[in-house]
Amino acid sequence: MLNNEVNDKKAQEMKKENYKKYVKQKTPVHALGTNMFRAFLTGGIICTIGEFLLNWCENMGMTKEIGGSWCSLILVFLSVLLTGFNIYPKIAKWGGAGALVPITGFANSVAAPAIEYKKEGQVMGIGCKIFTIAGPVILYGIFTSWVLGIVYCIFGKGV
Known part of the structure; x- marks a missing residue:
């Protein structure tokens, strides 16, 4: 009986070791x-x-x-256009956070699901899925600004 327990423990340790090797091999x-x-x-x-x-824009007299405003609008338009032609995802894959953090990345996060789910229709595809990535950002941005507004109203009047 004791010999079986020792063999079981050795087998478990071998499985753990093999699993660690497998994870290390597969982890990028x-x-x-x-x-x-x-x-x-x-x-x-x-x-x-x-x-x-x-x-x-300033040289044009604006x-x-x-x-x-025009700069933001043009950057968002270019981002959505490049997303539509499947170019922006390649830029984002190569550039990482450098492409995803600016306003262009936010526009990409809204446009990509809309393009991906358009085959499911206007309402159930685009309408339901357009904010799957950007929705939490909008939600928590609004919630945080609301909380900070309350904090400002309570503590910031004398400042």
């Missing part, structure tokens, strides 16, 4: 430095395009506020 290796460089480069290019658009 990430090069942190390379990923950071790609994100920095991608985000920098997007921001450079944004600055170019801001300067262009105020800074109106130029900023």
Whole structure:
């Protein structure tokens, strides 16, 4: 009986060891430095395009506020257009957070589900699925601003 227990423990340890080897083999290796460089480069290019658009709008005679609105609008439009042609997901895969954090990434997160689920119809496809990724961001953004507004009303009047 004791011999069977020892064999069972050895078998369990072998299974654990084999599983650890399997997990290590299947787990993707990430090069942190390379990923950071790609994100920095991608985000920098997007921001450079944004600055170019801001300067262009100002040179066209727009105020800074109106130029900023046009810049955001154009960047969102370009992001949705590139998402529609399946180019932006490739940029996001290569650039990581550099492509997903700016406003272009938010536009991509709204447009991608709409494109993916359009075959299910206007209501059940696009209408139900369009905010699957962006919805939590909007929800918690509004909730956080509401909580901060309450905190400001209670504590910030004297400031």
